Amino acid sequence: MHRDAITAELVARLVAEQFPRWAGLPVVPVPESGWDNRTFRLGDGLIARLPTAECYVAAVAKEHTWLPRLAPRLPLPIPVAVALGSPGAGYSWPWSVRRWLDGRPAAVDRIADPVAFARDLARFLVALWGVDAAGGPAAGAHSFHRGGALAVYDEETRAALATLGPRVDPAAARMWDDALAATWTGAPVWFHGDVAEGNLLVDDAGRLAAVIDFGTSGVGDPACDLVIAWTLFDGPSRAAFVEGVGQDAATWARARGWALWKALITVAASDAAPRHVAGARRTLARLLA
Numbered sequence: 001m002h003r004d005a006i007t008a009e010l011v012a013r014l015v016a017e018q019f020p021r022w023a024g025l026p027v028v029p030v031p032e033s034g035w036d037n038r039t040f041r042l043g044d045g046l047i048a049r050l051p052t053a054e055c056y057v058a059a060v061a062k063e064h065t066w067l068p069r070l071a072p073r074l075p076l077p078i079p080v081a082v083a084l085g086s087p088g089a090g091y092s093w094p095w096s097v098r099r100w101l102d103g104r105p106a107a108v109d110r111i112a113d114p115v116a117f118a119r120d121l122a123r124f125l126v127a128l129w130g131v132d133a134a135g136g137p138a139a140g141a142h143s144f145h146r147g148g149a150l151a152v153y154d155e156e157t158r159a160a161l162a163t164l165g166p167r168v169d170p171a172a173a174r175m176w177d178d179a180l181a182a183t184w185t186g187a188p189v190w191f192h193g194d195v196a197e198g199n200l201l202v203d204d205a206g207r208l209a210a211v212i213d214f215g216t217s218g219v220g221d222p223a224c225d226l227v228i229a230w231t232l233f234d235g236p237s238r239a240a241f242v243e244g245v246g247q248d249a250a251t252w253a254r255a256r257g258w259a260l261w262k263a264l265i266t267v268a269a270s271d272a273a274p275r276h277v278a279g280a281r282r283t284l285a286r287l288l289a
Contacts, residue, residue: 003052006038006091011048013089019097022046032105034198036215041100046082050095058142059215060084060094066136067214070190073131076124077101077210103201103209106232112206114237120208121200121228122244129189129222136190139220146193147220150179150257157261160268168267169288172260179257182250184221193217195228222247226255227262230286231279259283 008027016023025043033039036056040048051057064081071078080099087093104110111117139147161173192199193216203209226245233241247255266272266280 003038006050006052008040010089010091011040011042011050014085014091014095015042015048017088018085019083022097032198034213036213042097045100047098047100048085048095049098050091051093054093056215057093060096062137062142062217063214064096066217070128070131070214074124074127074211076120076208078214079212101201101210101212103203106197106200106202106208108232110202110206114233115240117202117206117208118233118237118241119244121195122241124208124211125192125195125222125225125245128192129225131190133188133190133219136188136219137217138188139191139218143191143193143216143218143220146216146224146258147191147218147222149184150254150261153261154180157264160264163268164264168264168284171288172264172284175256175260175287178253179260182253182257184223184250184254186221188219189222190219191217191222191225193224195225197228197232221251221254223251223254224258226252227259229255230259230283234286256287259287263287 008029012027015025015027022042025046026041027048028041030039030041030047035052036059037049037051039050042048051060061084063079064084067079067081071080079101081096082099083097085095085097106117108114137143139145145152157176161168161176192211192214194213195211199211199213200208201210201212226247229238229241242252263280263283266276267284269277272280
C-alpha cells in the first residue's frame with residue numbers, strides 16, 4: 001500500500017470495525033507526520049499510527065510490548081500504548097492507538113534554551129540506558145541495525161564516499177575508519193535509535209516535553225543515540241550534551257560514524273529531498289569542522 005493511500009477515511013473505517021467505542025471520533029492527520037508511519041489524531045485524546053511499509057511493521061508489536069515497561073523509569077513522557085489494531089479495510093498490517101501527547105516537534109526556532117534542552121535530553125538518555133535490558137529486543141533488522149555494528153553499513157558508506165569524491169573532505173573517510181575500529185564491548189543497554197528533532201516534542205515554553213517514536217529502539221550499543229550532537233546541537237549546547245551523557249571516546253567515535261553514514265548517503269542520493277540534503281550538509285560540516 002502506498003503511503004498516500006493511508007487516509008483519514010481509511011483510519012475511520014479501521015476504527016469503526018475494530019474499536020466501535022471510538023467510532024465517530026474525528027480523524028485528522030497530524031500536521032507533522034513522520035515517514036515510517038502516518039499518524040492521525042483520533043478525537044482529542046488519542047492518535048492512530050499506521051506503518052507506511054512492511055519494513056516498519058515490526059515496530060508496532062515491539063512498542064506495544066515495551067513502552068509500558070520503559071515509561072515508569074523515564075523522566076519524560078513517552079507514547080502510551082492504548083490498543084493494537086489488526087489488518088483490515090484494505091490495510092495490510094497491524095497498527096496502533098496511543099494517547100495524544102501535547103507538544104510540537106523540536107526545531108531550532110522552537111527551543112527556548114538550547115543548553116537546557118541538551119541537558120534535559122541527556123538526562124532522559126542516561127535514564128533510558130539505565131533501564132534493565134534483560135529480555136529486551138537485541139539490535140537487528142527491526143531497529144535497522146541501530147544499536148548494532150556499524151560494519152553493516154560499511155559498503156553503503158564507502159559507495160557514498162566514492163559517489164561524492166572530491167565534493168567531500170577526505171577526513172570523512174578517515175573518520176569512518178576510526179568509527180569502525182572503535183568496536184563496542186560494553187553490556188547491552190536500551191537505546192532509542194532515532195533521537196532526532198522530529199521525535200522530541202517541545203511545549204509552549206520551548207522546553208523538552210516528551211520523546212516519541214521508539215520504532216527503532218532496542219537493546220545494544222547506545223552510540224546511535226548521540227547523533228543529535230551534530231544534527232541539532234552546536235557550540236555550548238553540544239558541550240552540555242556531551243557532558244550530560246558522559247560517554248567514552250570510543251562511543252563518540254562510533255557516534256560520529258552513525259552521523260557520518262546517514263549524512264553521506266543522504267547527500268549522495270539522487271532523489272533525496274532538498275531539505276534533507278541541506279540538513280545532511282550541515283551535519284557533515286559540523287562533523288568535519
